[in-house]
Structure formats: structure tokens, C-alpha cells
Amino acid sequence: MIRLTINGREVEAPRGSTLLQACQLNGIEIPTLCYDPDLRLAGSCRMCIVECKNRPLFLASCVAPAEEGMVIETHSDQIMQARRVILELLAARHDFSCQTCDKNGDCTFQDYCYEYGIKESSFEDGGRRIYTVDDPNPFLERDYNKCIMCTRCVRACEEITVARAINVENRGHHSKIAVAFDGYLEDSPCVFCGQCVMVCPTGALTSKVSAGQGRAFEVDRVLTTCTYCGTGCTLELNVKDDRVVGVSSNREEEWSPVNKGALCVKGRFGWDFINSPDRLTTPLIKENGEFREASWDEALDLVAQRLQEVKDQHGPDSLAMFTSARVTNEENYLAQKFTRAVLGTNNVDHCARL
Amino acid sequence: MTNSIGELEKDSRCIFVIGSNPTDNHPVIGMKIKKNVLYNGAKLIVADARYTDLASIADVYLPHLPGSDVALLNAMMNVIIAEGLADQAFIEENTEGYEEMAKVVSSYTPEYAETITGVPADDIRKAARLYAQSGPAAICYAMGLTQHSTGTDNVKSVCNLAMLTGNLGRPGTGVDPLRGQNNVQGACDMGGLPNVYTGYQAVTNEAARAKFEEAWQVKLPDQNGLTLTETINKAHHGDIKALFVLGENPMMSDPDLHHVEAALKHLDFLVVEDIFLTETAQLADVVLPGACFAEKDGTFSNTERRVQRVRKAASAPGQARPDWEILCDLATRMGYPMSYASSEEIFKEITSLTPSYAGMTYARLEGKGLQWPCPTIEHPGTPYLHKDGKFSRGKGAFSAIEYKPPFELPDEEYPIVLTTGRSLFHYHTGTMTRRCQALDEHVPEAKLEVHPELADKLSIIEGERVRLSTRRGSIEITAHVTERIVPNVVFMPFHFTEAAANWLTQSDLLDPVAKIPEYKVSAARIEKL
Numbered sequence A: 001m002i003r004l005t006i007n008g009r010e011v012e013a014p015r016g017s018t019l020l021q022a023c024q025l026n027g028i029e030i031p032t033l034c035y036d037p038d039l040r041l042a043g044s045c046r047m048c049i050v051e052c053k054n055r056p057l058f059l060a061s062c063v064a065p066a067e068e069g070m071v072i073e074t075h076s077d078q079i080m081q082a083r084r085v086i087l088e089l090l091a092a093r094h095d096f097s098c099q100t101c102d103k104n105g106d107c108t109f110q111d112y113c114y115e116y117g118i119k120e121s122s123f124e125d126g127g128r129r130i131y132t133v134d135d136p137n138p139f140l141e142r143d144y145n146k147c148i149m150c151t152r153c154v155r156a157c158e159e160i161t162v163a164r165a166i167n168v169e170n171r172g173h174h175s176k177i178a179v180a181f182d183g184y185l186e187d188s189p190c191v192f193c194g195q196c197v198m199v200c201p202t203g204a205l206t207s208k209v210s211a212g213q214g215r216a217f218e219v220d221r222v223l224t225t226c227t228y229c230g231t232g233c234t235l236e237l238n239v240k241d242d243r244v245v246g247v248s249s250n251r252e253e254e255w256s257p258v259n260k261g262a263l264c265v266k267g268r269f270g271w272d273f274i275n276s277p278d279r280l281t282t283p284l285i286k287e288n289g290e291f292r293e294a295s296w297d298e299a300l301d302l303v304a305q306r307l308q309e310v311k312d313q314h315g316p317d318s319l320a321m322f323t324s325a326r327v328t329n330e331e332n333y334l335a336q337k338f339t340r341a342v343l344g345t346n347n348v349d350h351c352a353r354l
Numbered sequence B: 001m002t003n004s005i006g007e008l009e010k011d012s013r014c015i016f017v018i019g020s021n022p023t024d025n026h027p028v029i030g031m032k033i034k035k036n037v038l039y040n041g042a043k044l045i046v047a048d049a050r051y052t053d054l055a056s057i058a059d060v061y062l063p064h065l066p067g068s069d070v071a072l073l074n075a076m077m078n079v080i081i082a083e084g085l086a087d088q089a090f091i092e093e094n095t096e097g098y099e100e101m102a103k104v105v106s107s108y109t110p111e112y113a114e115t116i117t118g119v120p121a122d123d124i125r126k127a128a129r130l131y132a133q134s135g136p137a138a139i140c141y142a143m144g145l146t147q148h149s150t151g152t153d154n155v156k157s158v159c160n161l162a163m164l165t166g167n168l169g170r171p172g173t174g175v176d177p178l179r180g181q182n183n184v185q186g187a188c189d190m191g192g193l194p195n196v197y198t199g200y201q202a203v204t205n206e207a208a209r210a211k212f213e214e215a216w217q218v219k220l221p222d223q224n225g226l227t228l229t230e231t232i233n234k235a236h237h238g239d240i241k242a243l244f245v246l247g248e249n250p251m252m253s254d255p256d257l258h259h260v261e262a263a264l265k266h267l268d269f270l271v272v273e274d275i276f277l278t279e280t281a282q283l284a285d286v287v288l289p290g291a292c293f294a295e296k297d298g299t300f301s302n303t304e305r306r307v308q309r310v311r312k313a314a315s316a317p318g319q320a321r322p323d324w325e326i327l328c329d330l331a332t333r334m335g336y337p338m339s340y341a342s343s344e345e346i347f348k349e350i351t352s353l354t355p356s357y358a359g360m361t362y363a364r365l366e367g368k369g370l371q372w373p374c375p376t377i378e379h380p381g382t383p384y385l386h387k388d389g390k391f392s393r394g395k396g397a398f399s400a401i402e403y404k405p406p407f408e409l410p411d412e413e414y415p416i417v418l419t420t421g422r423s424l425f426h427y428h429t430g431t432m433t434r435r436c437q438a439l440d441e442h443v444p445e446a447k448l449e450v451h452p453e454l455a456d457k458l459s460i461i462e463g464e465r466v467r468l469s470t471r472r473g474s475i476e477i478t479a480h481v482t483e484r485i486v487p488n489v490v491f492m493p494f495h496f497t498e499a500a501a502n503w504l505t506q507s508d509l510l511d512p513v514a515k516i517p518e519y520k521v522s523a524a525r526i527e528k529l
């Protein structure tokens, strides 16, 4: 353990911590934009700067090691002023269209602009570069007019998904995120996992499937397990007015043990079958080759009667049940119990083999 | 899986992927494998007739012909034994049957295997050495290994290889089947199988049966039931008269759909409970609307045996109801009252009857879930099985296995091998993903992967519609010319009802033990339209 002073308070931190970690450990919040605990450090946005006594320059706390005896100020006037300048510089390339942005209310950049009182940028003379918002893929919207070049998307793509589809192109004021030759994602190694959307601290990357259906403060997030493959990723269904309107993910291992928030294209963008107009909404009975709607009572009485007839006439082993690799354990349990205890046969199987 | 998914990301020093395409089929596992290989220095061996995404970053790529897995695995073991790379201590302490196995394997020299598999002998040697010498090594496989007439043999061979090198019972080792569907593991654990109750307690075991008879207060049948494929066959013959299908779609997922269709139509009574009017539901006498995963509470068990919560997020549409409620209602109407207040109450009954789940409660599943076996309320769950080489039945048994060719080899009439699989953007029979706007827009149709050499020979060009036929039938499909597949093999995904692969696959010849149909090898012919 080392000892240091933060905002006048003596605190301890494990040797080898960064200043940011030392602060977080002691309940002191530092704003960050490019920092992501699961990704390689970039140390580029400088939002996390702090003041250290006897050091001429501010330190980017996400990369600066905490050292014995340091005296740190995290929210001095000077620091606050410097962060305002940093935000203004970033704001110069940001299109504040918060009214129509799906990230409104769930946007780290918006939060900081609010906190630090940034309305517009005084660096904007000569005009902001305008990027066309045009990527024909059906999954994610890329609006680089809102991008603040934190490069978290690039690192997530490279380090979590290992797709290496996107990169930083050009330098300085003209830099932007792009796929090779500035093309479309569909022609790149992109697998549409949306890990970039998950880490983006602005509205530059959003889901096209969820667009316009509900903002963070309007939805409830229900933690559950993906319905597709056997990996068993944890995801959050976003629900507005009793309707699923999107998927987000929880990045804490404590809550998302298999995938730590990472998902694939099906988990993240393949949820809208839930609201499909093709869903069955009522029992159906076939009469003269055509289905007609029926009540539960009528349908279940018919099923019970027919199964019983077959059982009485031909014996229990003339009946069989296919249960499912997609329904819950509880339902599989009841399906085999029903087959064995009620139908009286062990003819129960599912498509494990298929 | 004997081991945990997370171990593939860091603990495994070598990963051998055979008959599995994780970046498409288990994408998040695929990501972890890629990370381990590209950033943590793990070695990667990929055996597949398709040049998959993982093949492109593999240290050794083995494009073995579909159905030649046993020959390939035996040859790897041949090299390991010949070069003294086997883990003698592990074999002596923890296994039996080594001598017989070694005897069979001794004739599978890499040169001999090359003639069967089409893989250069030196690559087989390289793969064997990498697997045996890199440190903790894991084997991942999926349906590409099991959906063969020799599927059981293939799996036993994989276990042989792991035991031969002591790659079991430690972090990063293991034999890891990657289960295709989210709750295949759970359906098996819960006794959704014709021969076992929950937790693999045999229906023919008197003590187990007595326990369930006592708990359920009813006399239970003592003979093994029929598997899914056998049920279809019996329905065809008229021995099965009525079938209840809960959330399955055999009219897409089962082999030889002509046969399935005839069988289902032959039934006196078919009930289908599902969320959509599937191809199967259309044939039903009664269709019952179920709730989907977002509309009910419960648990799923993933491929690493982790039991996790499923939580209700929204109401089911219209009158649709959770499957468990429907089953209770039906049982009660048939004179066997079943009623539970919640899925949690059902789970309590499960844990009271299932030793491997006994220590689980909904409260304990909060957060990280639990991996079975979890026998007591204090037990932390089991991230990897066979700790220190301890097998549940005492010693791990080697099996001596000879290569057997697939049932259907290419011949003059059907000179090409057709193999089937999944696309990243779709799932199983397409019931759900074909109704996801973005997924279906991105990949709206099935494409047949054809190697340029074969395409040249048949003068087929990219994007051309062709007729693909087997002895079962034929379909029309768009050709995609790609070097990602070996020359005499073609590949198609099976999610698309317009071009359902299973009109072409065969159902008569099953793996004799697991009763798995041979999806991965059909002799086929391609014609221009």
C-alpha cells in the first residue's frame, strides 16, 4: 500500500495503481471519456486530468501511476477550467442534436457538458466538419458528427471482438473513425456485434433496430439470458410500456459472468421477433383443413380428450412428446414429467442431436 | 463442456477446434478464442472442410474431408505415442483400456491417414505435437463432429486424445462440446430424453424410478422411450399415433423433410405449442400459443453447465401463456392435477430430485449463476470436471476405434459431398431470426458455397441459381464461389424454409448409439438451371 493525499484527505492505494484507480477506490469521482477499464489505455482525451503539487503539468490520472506522498487536487478551479476547455474543444466537432438523439439521457459526453456548463464551442469558427451519415448496414448507425475521437470503439473492436474492422484515419482535426478505405462496414471484417455501440460515450454509434423507440430514462432494463446459442450470454432487455424496444448489456462480471457485456449480432440486434406481428396470440383448432381461433378452454379440452383417447385405444407408448432446447429448465422438467406421469410413456426427446 | 468458457480466453495454451465454427455459431466464445490466440500467444489447430474465420488465424489448418474425423484423430494419437509425447503418469493413474486403443492407433500412420482425410501427413504431425506439447490444451467441437453416422466414435476419439495427453481436470484443458442451442444442456439435464430423468438418472434404474414414483405419486414406465428420429420413423409406420411438439420445428430441423412430412401427416393427432406458426405447426390439429423467453421467468443452462436466470420483461401477446402454465393446465384436465405458483416453485421440485442441482436456489443464482454439479447449499459450483483426473466412474476408459467411412460416399451419380451448418446471422430453423428485420435484411437467403475449381468444372458463376440434388430430393439455391471450402465439398446453411437443407439430408442411417442423423455428409449433385 502507498499513502497519498487527495483533496486534502490522506488515503491509501495498492502499489501499482493509477491515480484514477486510487481516486475511485476512495470514492472520488473523476470524469473520463477515453478510459475503459476493460480496454488498453489510450490516455488521449485528458478529461481525467488532476493537479499534483510540485508538478508543473496536469496529470492524466487514467495513465499516471499513483506514487507515495503525492498531493493531488481533483476538482480545483484550475482543473475545472482546464476540463471546460477540453470539453469545448471536443464540442467543436460535436453536433448537439440531443433532442432527437437516442443517447439523450444516457450520454457521458452530454453529462459532462451539463456538469461543466458547456453550451456551444468557442472554437467552432470555420465551421464543424460535416460527415455524411450513410452506412447501409441494417444494424448500427454511425454518425461521426457526434464522435469525440475517444477511440473506445476501435479498441473494443480490436480487443473484445478481435474483428479489427475500424481504425483511426487522418490526424488532428481531420481525424475520424473509419473502416479501411473509408468504406462501408458491410465490406469490412465487421461482424456487427455492437461492442463499439456498447462502449461509445456519445450518440455517434447507436442501434438502428432500436432507433426512436425509447431513451434510457424511459426504459426499464431487465437482466436475462440470451435465447440463441449455448454460450449463455447475459443481456438486458430494454422495456418501454410493456414492450421490448432494445437490448443493452451489463459489463460487470458479477452480473454477466460469461460475456462481461460482450454480445454477438443475434444477441444485440436480434430481439425484434418478440414484437413480430406473426406471433401466435390465440389457440388454433384445425377444422376441414383450416385453422380457426379457439378459447383456451376449448383447445385444451380437445387436446386432453384426444390424447386420452389415443392412450386408451393404443396404449401409452403410442404417444410421444418433443420438448425443446429453447424453453426453460422448468418447462423441460414439466414436459418430461407430463410425458412420464400423465401420458405414461418415456417417449420424450428434443433436438439435442439435431 | 468439461471446462469453463472463460478458460478458453486465458488458461488454454493450445486450442484444437474440430467440426466447429465458433465465430459464427458461438460468437462470444469465438471472440475469446481469437483473443487468446492473437494476444495471449495460445496455439490454435483447426480441423474443418471449410476455411473458417478461425482457420485463417490457426497455427495448423487441417482441411479434412467430412466424415474422416476418426482417421485424423487416430493419426494424431499415432504420432503422440510414436514420439513419446503421451502423458504416461496420467494414463497409468487415471485410465484403462490404453493397450487396445494404442494397438488400433498404431496402424494409423499420418501417411495412411492422409489417404483418407486428404490432409498432408506433415500437418497431422505438426498438429499432434502442438496439441501435446503446448501446455494445457482444450478441444472444442460441435455438430460438425457429432452429426455423422460415426458421431459417437468421433466423440470417443476426441476423449481418447485428451486422456492420452492428460488434458483433463485442470484449468485450460478439457473436452468441450459447444452446444448449439441456448438450452440444449438444460433440456438434457432436465430429463428431456427418452432414457433418463433429471440429472441423468436412468429410467431403467429401479431406485431412481422408485424415487420419482414416490415424488410424483404415480406408477412410471420402466422401458426406455423412443428418440426423436425413431419417433418420426414410428409415426411413419403408424405405431406412434399422437405427438405433442413443444417449441420444436422438426419440419425444418429434422433430416429428410419428405419423410418427416409424411410421418407427421400420418399421425392421428398433432399438437404444437410455439410462438409462431412454424412449418410444423401448420400441420397440427391444435396449435397453442406460448410465451417467448422475454415473457417468462425461469432458468437456462449454458454449454459450460452454468444455470442462469431468465426473467420476465414484458407480457406475452394476446392470450399467449408460458409453456409451464399450459402444461399444468393440460395435466390437470387429464386427471393429474399439477399446479405451481411460480417457476421458482418448479425449480424447488427439480433441485429436490436432482443431485447435481441440489444446492441451487433462485437466490443463489442471482448474479453469476452456478455451474453443476452443485450438490449442497454451501457448494460453490464446479467450473471444471474431472479434477486431478478423477472420473465419475472410477477410471477414464479409452476406446479402440477404427475409422468407418460415412454411409453415403460420393459416386458417379452424386459426385459431390454436401455438408450443412449455421450462419452467424441466423439461428437454427430461422423461426426467430427470419423475423428479425435487421438479421433477415442482412442475410435474406441461403447460399451454397462452392470452390472455384468445382465452379469452373460445372461452369457456374458467382450468384448463379443452381439445382442441388441428393437421393432425397432437390432444391434451387444461389451459388457463392469461395475458396473457403475444399474443392469437392459444398456447404449450405440450414435456416431457410425457401431452400431448406433438410429436404436433402438422409434419415435412415443414424449413428447406432446416439441416433444422430448424418447431416454433415450427403452425396450430392449440382446442375445448372
Ligand code: SF4
Binding pocket: A153, A156, A157, A158, A161, A163, A164, A165, A166, A185, A189, A190, A191, A192, A193, A194, A195, A196, A197
Ligand atoms: S460492430 Fe463489432 S465488429 Fe463491427 S465495428 Fe463495431 S465492434 Fe467492430
Ligand code: SF4
Binding pocket: A146, A147, A148, A149, A150, A151, A152, A153, A154, A177, A196, A199, A200, A201, A202, A204, A205
Ligand atoms: S464513435 Fe464513439 S467510441 Fe468511437 S471514437 Fe467516436 S465517440 Fe469514441
Ligand code: SF4
Binding pocket: A226, A227, A228, A229, A230, A231, A232, A233, A259, A262, A263, A264, A265, A266, A267, A268, B026, B027, B028, B029
Ligand atoms: S449473444 Fe450471441 S454468443 Fe451470446 S448467447 Fe446470444 S447468440 Fe450466443
Ligand code: FES
Binding pocket: A031, A032, A033, A034, A035, A042, A043, A044, A045, A046, A047, A048, A049, A060, A061, A062, A063
Ligand atoms: S480518460 Fe484519461 S485521458 Fe481520457
